[in-house]
Amino acid sequence: xxxxxxxxxxxxxxxxLGGALLAFAxxxxxxxxxxxxxxxPDEVLICQEGELARLDxxxxxxxxxxxxxxxxxxxxxxxxxxxxxxxxxxxxxxDFRCIESHYRRRIDQLLGN
Numbered sequence: 218x219x220x221x222x223x224x225x226x227x228x229x230x231x232x233x234l235g236g237a238l239l240a241f242a243x244x245x246x247x248x249x250x251x252x253x254x255x256x257x258p259d260e261v262l263i264c265q266e267g268e269l270a271r272l273d274x275x276x277x278x279x280x281x282x283x284x285x286x287x288x289x290x291x292x293x294x295x296x297x298x299x300x301x302x303x304x305x306x307x308x309x310x311x312d313f314r315c316i317e318s319h320y321r322r323r324i325d326q327l328l329g330n
Contacts (some may be wrong), residue, residue, distance in 0.1 A: 258310045266313060272320035279327045 250273075252264035263269040284295055302323050309315035 257307055259307050259316055262311045262313065262316060269313070269316055269320070272317065272324070276320055276324050276327070279324060283327050 250260060252260075255261045255264045263273050280295075280299065284292055287295060302319070306316060306319045309319060
């Protein structure tokens with residue numbers, strides 16, 4: 218195989234892998250975020266406070282389970298709701314109690330409580 222053909226194959230494989238990773242990342246919006254990339258006040262506080270980090274992990278697990286049982290249309294609706302919830306949580310800033318209550322309400326909502 219020529220060098221240029223090898224390069225094209227490499228680019229194609231890299232592009233496919235990158236696309237797959239992006240698709241996976243957007244599908245798992247509730248998945249615990251990497252604290253190395255925490256920038257907003259709410260994310261920083263979640264990374265600093267063990268209780269909030271545990272709630273974040275619990276929510277991510279429940280969200281993934283619920284999402285996995287839905288059809289495509291209901292998944293899109295859930296993702297929209299989750300995006301709205303994330304924006305609402307962000308408005309808490311560094312207010313521990315506000316963030317905690319947001320998590321507890323969202324977990325109850327996803328569990329149908």
